[in-house]
Amino acid sequence: MTPPPNSLEARDIAVQVHAAVDHRLYEETGGLVIEEGEGIYVFDNTGKKYIEGLAGLWSVAVGFGEPRLVEAATRQMSKLPYYHIFNYKTHGPSVELAEKLIEISPEHLTKVHFTSSGSEANDLVVKMIWYRSNALGKPAKKKILSRLKAYHGVTIASGSITGIPANHTSFDLPLERMKHTLTPDYPREKLEGESEPEFSARMAKALEDLILAEGPETIAAMFAEPVMGAGGVIVPPEGYWAAIQAVLKKYDILLVADEVICGFGRTGQMFASQTYGITPDVMVTSKQISSSYMPLSAILMSEEFFAPIADESHRLGIFGHGYTASGHPVATAVGLENLKIIEERDLVGNAARLSPQFLGRLKALEEHPLGLWSRGVGLIGAIELAPGATPGATGRAVQAAMLEEGVIARAIGDALCFCPPLIITAEQIDAMFDAVTRALDTVAATLSQEA
Structure with a gap:
């Protein structure tokens, strides 16, 4: 969808060269504008809240907005x-x-x-x-x-x-x-x-x-x-x-x-x-x-x-x-x-303590019709998804569906990768993977209808 004229998205397209994008596609669609961050969450310019499941770019250990x-x-x-x-x-x-x-x-x-x-x-x-x-x-x-x-x-x-x-x-x-x-x-x-x-x-x-x-x-x-x-x-x-x-x-x-x-x-x-x-x-x-x-x-x-x-x-x-x-x-x-x-805050210990839950929730996704195998250590991991007719298509579809469910993660090919802030809690891990499961269900239902 083309961004509205004079919106921040449209102004961005006019002036800024981005990393890791198809530039011509970006000119057509624009990008997600993130305005604020707090803890493990970020908020876009409409106020929608997301769990940042990749800690930005694998990096925000202490969360967003740390005073x-x-x-x-x-x-x-x-x-x-x-x-x-x-x-x-x-x-x-x-x-x-x-x-x-x-x-x-x-x-x-x-x-x-x-x-x-x-x-x-x-x-x-x-x-x-x-x-x-x-x-x-x-x-x-x-x-x-x-x-x-x-x-x-x-x-x-x-x-x-x-x-x-x-x-x-x-x-x-x-x-x-x-x-x-x-x-x-x-x-x-x-x-x-x-x-x-x-x-x-x-x-x-x-x-x-x-x-x-x-x-x-x-x-x-x-x-x-x-x-x-x-x-x-x-x-x-x-x-x-x-x-x-x-x-x-x-x-x-x-x-x-x-x-x-x-x-x-x-x-x-x-x-x-x-x-x-x-x-x-x-x-x-x-x-x-x-x-x-x-x-x-x-x-x-x-x-x-x-x-x-x-x-x-x-x-x-x-x-x-x-x-x-x-x-x-x-x-x-x-x-x-x-x-x-x-x-x-013993965030290294937090990663060690929560790792079994994090990796367990990843492994449970193997039972989903789109799941193949999971892997990880500490608080970094991935679930490999069943590929579609085009390599990476399933990953892109699930990544988009997760955005709708309020989770940001990264699809690398058909691998869905997670690396949340080290401050994440047990309850937040469950909330993140509950949303991921809903996104997988949505994509699986769409693929079933197309078939």
């Missing part, structure tokens, strides 16, 4: 609204947040660098890896590994590491240095009779075969999400991470854990690397670090990773990288207060 974050931003804006961390300068909020991150992170991660988004952070990590290889006298060791269906961002380097065709097609990506191995999607990709450990061993063998084909001396690092988010919430099968890490260690390949979605409690522990026994050389965080109230990301790295970079900067006289907003004082002040709230 402490507004106050933290206001205080810092009044005191020091902007400064940088270039040229031997710093400021209090960036130092204090870096210290807090080191305190709560795996103990071998001892250095922090701030950027403004997960894409930007992963892009910089690629540059640092290349810089480090040169520092170590290994100029050929530059290739980066990732996985099909992985999502690591959309800048040129991080978009190349991403393994989703829509982020490559017509952008001339991926770069030649970026190579992709198999997706650990056990329910979809398992062989007949293959157990999870056997499947994981096969994934590790495929990774090793790729390394040997490319030449171990040419491969610097592998980027991987502990749980794959935008690929459809793909949860690693039993034995996967132990097998993958063994291969990387065998060939002296760094591991970068992309915790942009998983970090700060999403899996029921502070970091998903702890949930799955991952020991990364670098850990990339964003989204829930500030509940996305401010653009912020943090790269955490081990001393072993950092030392050659520091030595090379000393040899050259400079580490020739930086962004104007890196370590922005307002963003880091908000991030620090956000982490305090996560700790004080």
Whole structure:
């Protein structure tokens, strides 16, 4: 339906270029205008209330409208609204947040660098890896590994590491240095009779075969999400991470854990690397670090990773990288207060405690005529829906029906994905999935009539 003339929707179409849309379709239909947020809810410009079942973009841990974050931003804006961390300068909020991150992170991660988004952070990590290889006298060791269906961002380097065709097609990506191995999607990709450990061993063998084909001396690092988010919430099968890490260690390949979605409690522990026994050389965080109230990301790295970079900067006289907003004082002040709230309100514990109910309600959807299989961990999960004649059609239809029922979630293909704010309650989980069930019923009835 075409938006009314002079409405906010029509004005938006006239001037704004959006992310992740069919632009010509958007010109015809417009978008949903969200005006307010409170707790796990958002409200559109007609006043309709929605449960935000994806926490915005996998990110609003403490909910919408948290006054402490507004106050933290206001205080810092009044005191020091902007400064940088270039040229031997710093400021209090960036130092204090870096210290807090080191305190709560795996103990071998001892250095922090701030950027403004997960894409930007992963892009910089690629540059640092290349810089480090040169520092170590290994100029050929530059290739980066990732996985099909992985999502690591959309800048040129991080978009190349991403393994989703829509982020490559017509952008001339991926770069030649970026190579992709198999997706650990056990329910979809398992062989007949293959157990999870056997499947994981096969994934590790495929990774090793790729390394040997490319030449171990040419491969610097592998980027991987502990749980794959935008690929459809793909949860690693039993034995996967132990097998993958063994291969990387065998060939002296760094591991970068992309915790942009998983970090700060999403899996029921502070970091998903702890949930799955991952020991990364670098850990990339964003989204829930500030509940996305401010653009912020943090790269955490081990001393072993950092030392050659520091030595090379000393040899050259400079580490020739930086962004104007890196370590922005307002963003880091908000991030620090956000982490305090996560700790004080035990939101990591809340995710762990409510996970059985959340995953149980997802699993119950398998019994619906449109449900196939569910997966998840902590408070992130998905239900795979029976595909229609066109891939993704069922997912789009259910996503639209959920909006009518007052729930926002995300259909990735025919996978319906959920990642609610960590403050969600047991009653709100039931309300969300009750509405999802009604939406599934609506779509199933429509498909039955069409048949």
